[in-house]
Amino acid sequence: MEVIEQVEALKAIVKALRCGGKRIGFVPTMGALHEGHLQLLRASARENDITVCSVFVNPTQFNNASDYKLYPRTLEQDIRLLQSVGCDYLFAPSAEEIYPQQSVLQFSFGALEAVMEGEHRPGHFNGVATVVSKLFHIVQPHKAYFGQKDLQQVAIVRQLVQALSFDLELVCYPTVREADGLAMSSRNKRLSEAQRQLAPQLYQALQMAASDLNEKPIETIKSEVAQLLQQSNEIRLEYFEIVDATTLQPLQDISGQEEVALCIAAFVGEVRLIDNMLVNLKEG
Ligand code: AMP
Secondary structure, eight states: OEEEOOHHHHHHHHHHHHHTTOOEEEEEEOSSOOHHHHHHHHHHHHHSSEEEEEEOOOGGGOSOHHHHHHSOOOHHHHHHHHHHTTOOEEEOOOHHHHOSSOOOOOOOOGGGGSSHHHHHSTTHHHHHHHHHHHHHHHHOOSEEEEEGGGHHHHHHHHHHHHHTTOOSEEEEEOOOBOTTSOBOOGGGGGSOHHHHHHTTHHHHHHHHHHHHTTTSOHHHHHHHHHHHHHTOTTEEEEEEEEEETTTOOBOSOOTTOSEEEEEEEEEETTEEEEEEEEEETTOO
């Protein structure tokens, strides 16, 4: 695997690969890789001739300076993991390489960014859209791989690809979880042992809500989720929403819905975690 730090160097490689008729799969990440990332990388290696992974902790998508500073950075270990799954190129640029000037670009995603992560992390999706656009231009992938763990991010990137006519296929894979249900996340590395024991409560709350969906009104389910998480004073719920699985707009009731998404964000100690679950209401 080749490690590339310069935009121009990667562009030259991509140009040669595309001239040679190679199909390129791309997995953008912020590093501190885990099985959730590796699933995407394996899929890319299976489905394309060449796999490119980027590891870039993107400053413009952090609305909290300490979250950016404390984000886990484990490049040496990431390189070993990438080699083990057959990645061909790691793009690991510096912040200066990606942003030679301060970015002033503004995106707007309408209703999609008015809720949940968009509402609670001002500027977050603007930073995501900026870096994803840049990376798509640099890597020029045929296929780009994302995780359902960041459900709203997938919807934003889908809208971006459509609105800007990026010539690529988006692929989304399900959330990979630890044995106790906790969604894998690079931020889990920041949890203390005690907090790590508590963190699966987010998933438990989603499971409880899913099993109550056909029995109870949404408002009741929401207050039960809040009550469950209130039992621990290390957990602070930021939001729990039941939304349309496509538009991600919050629902007042589920009648007539085919598929809904249950979405949660909570602080466990100082660490902000998110999770979600898709529920198909037409099944069974
Ligand atoms: P990140 O490094 O957290 O920015 O994530 C890079 C990509 O991996 C994103 O598309 C995420 O949605 C995806 N990802 C992160 N965690 C998981 C997980 N537990 N399961 C599936 N995909 C994930």
